[in-house]
Amino acid sequence: MKTPRLTARxxxxxxxxxxxxxxxxPVVRLLAEGFGSGDLGTSGPLPWLALWQDDYxxxxxxxxLLQAAVTCVLALxxxxxxxxxxxxxxxxxxALVLRLLMLPFVVPxxxxxxxxxxxxxPRGWLGAPLAEAGWRLDETPWLLLYGNLFFNLCxxxxxxxxxxxxxxxxxxxxxxxxxxxxxxxxWRVEWPAIAPWLxxxxxxxxxxxxxxxxxxxxxxxxxxxxxxxxIYTLVAHELELGQAGVLAVWMLGLTxxxxxxxxxLEKRLAAxxxxxxxxxxxxxxxxxxxxxxxxxxxxxxxxxxxxxxIGLQAGRAxxxxxxxxxxxxxxxxxxxxxxxxxxAMALALxxxxxxxxALAVRAFDASGSSQGGALAWRAAAYLPFVVSPVTVAxxxxxxxxxxxxxxxxxxxxxxxxxxxFVAKSLTAALDNLPESYAQAAATLGARPVRVxxxxxxxxxxxxxxxxxxxxxxxxxGEFAVTLxxxxxxxxxxxxxxxxxxxxxxxxxxDAALVLACVLMxxxxxxxxxxxxxxxxxxxxxx
Amino acid sequence: xxxxxxxxxxxSASLMCAGMVSAVAQTKPPLRVLxxxxxxxPKPLLAQFEKDAGVKLQIVxxxxxxxxxxxLILTRAQPIADVVFGIDNTLALRAxxxxxxxxxxxxxxQRAAATGLPENLVPVDYGYVNLNIDKAWFADKKLAxxxxxxxxxxxxxxxxxxxQNPATSSPGQAFMLATVAGLGEEAAFDWWKQMxxxxxxxxxxxxxxxxxxxxxxxxxxxxxxxxxxxxxxxVFYSKEKITEAPTANLFLxxxxxxxxxxxxxxxxGNPAAREAAGRFIEFLRSAPVQEGLQTTMWVFPAEAGAPRxxxxxxxxxxxxTFDELKAPLTEAQSKAWLQRWxxxxxx
Numbered sequence: 001m002k003t004p005r006l007t008a009r010x011x012x013x014x015x016x017x018x019x020x021x022x023x024x025x026p027v028v029r030l031l032a033e034g035f036g037s038g039d040l041g042t043s044g045p046l047p048w049l050a051l052w053q054d055d056y057x058x059x060x061x062x063x064x065l066l067q068a069a070v071t072c073v074l075a076l077x078x079x080x081x082x083x084x085x086x087x088x089x090x091x092x093x094x095a096l097v098l099r100l101l102m103l104p105f106v107v108p109x110x111x112x113x114x115x116x117x118x119x120x121x122p123r124g125w126l127g128a129p130l131a132e133a134g135w136r137l138d139e140t141p142w143l144l145l146y147g148n149l150f151f152n153l154c155x156x157x158x159x160x161x162x163x164x165x166x167x168x169x170x171x172x173x174x175x176x177x178x179x180x181x182x183x184x185x186x187w188r189v190e191w192p193a194i195a196p197w198l199x200x201x202x203x204x205x206x207x208x209x210x211x212x213x214x215x216x217x218x219x220x221x222x223x224x225x226x227x228x229x230x231i232y233t234l235v236a237h238e239l240e241l242g243q244a245g246v247l248a249v250w251m252l253g254l255t256x257x258x259x260x261x262x263x264x265l266e267k268r269l270a271a272x273x274x275x276x277x278x279x280x281x282x283x284x285x286x287x288x289x290x291x292x293x294x295x296x297x298x299x300x301x302x303x304x305x306x307x308x309x310i311g312l313q314a315g316r317a318x319x320x321x322x323x324x325x326x327x328x329x330x331x332x333x334x335x336x337x338x339x340x341x342x343x344a345m346a347l348a349l350x351x352x353x354x355x356x357x358a359l360a361v362r363a364f365d366a367s368g369s370s371q372g373g374a375l376a377w378r379a380a381a382y383l384p385f386v387v388s389p390v391t392v393a394x395x396x397x398x399x400x401x402x403x404x405x406x407x408x409x410x411x412x413x414x415x416x417x418x419x420x421f422v423a424k425s426l427t428a429a430l431d432n433l434p435e436s437y438a439q440a441a442a443t444l445g446a447r448p449v450r451v452x453x454x455x456x457x458x459x460x461x462x463x464x465x466x467x468x469x470x471x472x473x474x475x476x477g478e479f480a481v482t483l484x485x486x487x488x489x490x491x492x493x494x495x496x497x498x499x500x501x502x503x504x505x506x507x508x509x510d511a512a513l514v515l516a517c518v519l520m521x522x523x524x525x526x527x528x529x530x531x532x533x534x535x536x537x538x539x540x541x542x
Numbered sequence: 543x544x545x546x547x548x549x550x551x552x553x554s555a556s557l558m559c560a561g562m563v564s565a566v567a568q569t570k571p572p573l574r575v576l577x578x579x580x581x582x583x584p585k586p587l588l589a590q591f592e593k594d595a596g597v598k599l600q601i602v603x604x605x606x607x608x609x610x611x612x613x614l615i616l617t618r619a620q621p622i623a624d625v626v627f628g629i630d631n632t633l634a635l636r637a638x639x640x641x642x643x644x645x646x647x648x649x650x651x652q653r654a655a656a657t658g659l660p661e662n663l664v665p666v667d668y669g670y671v672n673l674n675i676d677k678a679w680f681a682d683k684k685l686a687x688x689x690x691x692x693x694x695x696x697x698x699x700x701x702x703x704x705x706q707n708p709a710t711s712s713p714g715q716a717f718m719l720a721t722v723a724g725l726g727e728e729a730a731f732d733w734w735k736q737m738x739x740x741x742x743x744x745x746x747x748x749x750x751x752x753x754x755x756x757x758x759x760x761x762x763x764x765x766x767x768x769x770x771x772x773x774x775x776x777v778f779y780s781k782e783k784i785t786e787a788p789t790a791n792l793f794l795x796x797x798x799x800x801x802x803x804x805x806x807x808x809x810x811g812n813p814a815a816r817e818a819a820g821r822f823i824e825f826l827r828s829a830p831v832q833e834g835l836q837t838t839m840w841v842f843p844a845e846a847g848a849p850r851x852x853x854x855x856x857x858x859x860x861x862x863t864f865d866e867l868k869a870p871l872t873e874a875q876s877k878a879w880l881q882r883w884x885x886x887x888x889x
Contacts, residue, residue: 056889122754122761136762222707222744222888236605237710238880239612239636401619487622488576488602499579499603 007448008363012377015357015419022416023383026395027252033245033398051250057230061250064226067141067216068209071148072202075156078149078298080198083160084186085295089288090280097296098161101154104303105470106523108477109214110494111516114501115306116147116219118313118513125309143219146302148212152205153302159201163194169278196265203262211255211388213480218501227251228390232483235394248391259386263379307520314517317510326511327518331496335515339476339492339522346414346475351468353415354422357381359452362430381423384416392416393484410490413481418471425467429460465530472526477519493519572598573818576614576623576808578607578712582838583831591825597818606747607633607712607803614808615640624811625819627666627826631802632715634660635873644807648820650827654846660870663804666826667841670770670861671716671799673703673792676757679764691721691733691796694740694765701741704755704763708883711747715876716799717767718883724796724865727879733796734886744887758789765792771840774857778837787857798864803841 034048051057086094104112120127120137127137137143167190175185216226225233227247234244283289317323326332357380364374384392396409403409437459441451457464479494486495493515500512573595581603592599602623604610611633614626618640629637637643643662655665680687688694694703706714721730734742743763745751752768755761758776773787780788805823807816825831832843836851842860843850 056884059889222746233710235616236609236612238877239615240877397616401616403620406620488604489574489600499605 008360008367011356011360011363015353015360015380015423018353018412018416019380019383022396022412023387023392026392026399027387029399030245030248030252030391030395033241034249048246051246057247060225060227060230063224064210064228065254067144067148067224067226068206071145071152071209072205074145074149075152075205076198076202078302079153079156080160081291082153082295082298083157083164085291086157087161087164088278088280089292090282091292097299098158101158101299101303102527103307104151104154106473106477106527107151107307108473108479108494108519108523109212110218110477110479110497111310111520111523112147112150112306113215113218114497114512114516115310116143116150116215118309119306120146125312138221139223141224143221144216144224147215147219147306148209149302150306151215152208153299155205155208156198156201157299159197160194163197164190165277166197166275167193167278168275170276172278200262200265203258203265207255207258207262207385210258211251211391213388213390218498228388228480231390231394232480235397236483241398244394248394252387252391255386255388259382263382310513310516310520314513317513321510322507323510323514325507326500326514331491332515334489335491335493335496336518338490339494339519342411342414342490342492343472343475343526345411346418346478347468347472349411349415350419350422350471350475351464353419354426354467354471355464357419357423358426358430361427366435378427381420381427384420389417389478389480390484393481397484407490410481410485413485414475414478417478417481418474421470421474422464422467425463425470426460429463430456433459469527469531472530473523476523476526493522570597571812571814572600573625573815573822574623574811575599575601575822576610576626577601577603578610578628579603579605580839581627584834584838587830587834591822595818595821595825597815597821599822606710608710608715611637611642614642618642618810621808621810623808624815625805625822626808627805628803629663629806630712630804631659631800632712632719632871632876634663634804635871635876637806638662639873642809644809644811646807646820646823648824650824653827655844656842656846657800657802657844659802659804663806664823664827665802665804665844667832667835667839667844668800668802669841670864671713671720671767671801672770672861673794673797674756674766674768674772674789675792676764677788677790679757687792688765688794691725691794695733695736697740699740699765701743702763703737703765703767704743704745704751704761705767706748706751707744707746707888709880712801713748713767713769715880716801717797718879719867719871720799720865721796722879723799723867730796731882731886734883738887742887769840770798770860771842771854771858774853775840777857778853791859791861793859793861793864796865798861800864800866802844804844 051061086098107115117127118124120130120143122128122131122136122138130137172185172189175189176182180188210226211228212226213228213232216224217229217232220226220229228251231244231247231251234240234247283292314323357377361374361378364377393413396403396413400409433456437455438451441455442448446454477494478492479498482492482495483498486492491499497512497515497519500508500515581601588599588601604613607628607630610626611629613622614637621642626643629643638660645662646664650664657665657668659665675687685698688699693699705717708715708718718730718734721733724730725733743755745755748768751766752772753759755763756766756768757764770791773789773791776787776789777784805826807819807823811819827845829845829848832845832848833851835841836843836854840858842854842858
């Protein structure tokens, strides 16, 4: 029989090779391009510090940091009160609201961007009347910030609700008994308990906004686009690989710093002991009801309104516009087929990788010999989040020029972005699984594979399915990597939507809206099919 | 539960196999044509070509012309096409110096063309990038039309012009080059600096400028960088039957650029498709295509003596004079101007 340590190593080998080939090596290649030893650039790379002397590029970096920071502040200011209401008040529909909070996580970036435009764009439901009045929102940073909030408010709210449920009821009660006002009790007892959780969520928000691409590309315009968009422009439009390399490396350094802060905060969050959570109360009095309505109102305005706007506009496009034609075009059917098969392939690969990754973590833990190794291996699952998709795709493009247009590389890149969801979800579930079940089965003579298949997997199936659901949603809506690596004839729905947005005429806008609806429906379908009805509130993936 | 997993795994695996098999099963290779997003020819013509040449066309569109050339360069180790359409005189050098094009010497290269293109590229069509105005807007505001680029820097014309970013759009780049060719480099960038102060609006691409920002289409800017053929297209696509275009061309010194588009063999393309690629190049210079492209892509035919269709004759004026760059555009020069433009107008 193999020793656990050997098993751990052999299990870890597959995801490790995958990470090295598709993530680490391209990043190293990018470093080389940035340092000037690359050969593809048509002009020399930027000197390392020139970035900060060039007003234009410095504005891009500063704005990237600024928009992420502002989003964090807004998400906290809006999210914390909403989380408090959801955690402390009991009302009909509360469970549904919590469940709907998952929605933005599965919405593809491009769909979200279109939703924001359908709502606030110069011809959107709210944007058109404002434009009439002389307020052009598309020349302001508001569109991008709103788009950021759409994705990230829910993350802060979920983290806040989870954290508030860990607050010890007796401590708050004691404070109140000693005469503290509710506000004071919150500030002195609840806030210190939840602050680390919120801080870690805000780190993630910052990371997502800072390295985000699709939203900034479509909503940023000329002035409010971020560094990721600049990197894309430098590669795709200007062929300035050296400059792009330097920028990408700076981005890597900055996201790496934020990710380190996140890891440090996460580590400080001790696993909660058994606390007596505070009981939720039904709202009494108009003020409390107002709070509930305000909380739901904020969520509707920020997280649901863009999706509703898309739905309505697409509906209108189908009924009275020219949206119907697009559904039967060969281009659409091809893109649909491509989206489905690429996602299925990526999902299969991501599931396999995530499973081996999580099992390797488990095996490392069981072997007990290498604490550091186990920890590092756990952290490795976060790597694809740290490096932005644009950077990964760009690195791949440089490193494997003869593979740039190969399906294997495209699917590999999809899987790279999708598999951490499976790995994280499974690792968490395996952590909570008592060792004794598997040991009992093994004692009764079951071989390891049989133990895995008959005991372990069924026990963690819920977590596996949740991870797969997020992985599927990621693959369906993938945009950045596709833009770099895909062959034109492999156009997916996201690419088709983007292409339609860039073409003239109302018919193309109608088509983009309808396609966005199709994509959203696919993501939701994949999510419900794989995740299925769950009894418990699902945990946030972040 | 496990059965469901097994099932989904099987489905994924079989999908993967299906994908691979379908990739391998094709016997006669299709002709892969790389083109920019605006490539458009009458469908019956393309079908006729497929029938005559006995080959399936696979037209792959790769965004803006500049983006398309870059994609060709970045994928040169494993080319994504056998023949490429839409490289123009501003991009020719980039494609040449990257060595992504192959020589072609068929019949089309022997015949005289209305305009020329550098080696390896066979000219197919040409057009002029210039300023278009919204006639109704100017009539309504009783504002005289500008008679020179300098007029546009005056307060009366503040916030009236929308242009494309030359870094991301080929008409944008063409217009920038027009100002350099017509005014001289220093005067041109000085003009751009004044235009920035006078509220020139910059957008990413042509469709955004024309269909969102142009006052004719509901925007706020009555002057837009577009093509001399755009007024003809307005008449052609108008819902009601109209005899006069609602927009007009402005032919200002330093505001007109001639763009010539060509087709070329892709180096490293499938050898089995090479013969068909040659036929495709000849096809683009054939009479039916030279006529058809006038009202699908709104350009003038490159074949010398090819007849113009009526709507082009009536509504798409050709400028009597226009400026061309003194020396052929080099890659380094083009980059330097782009960077200077970005610094002057955007930073």
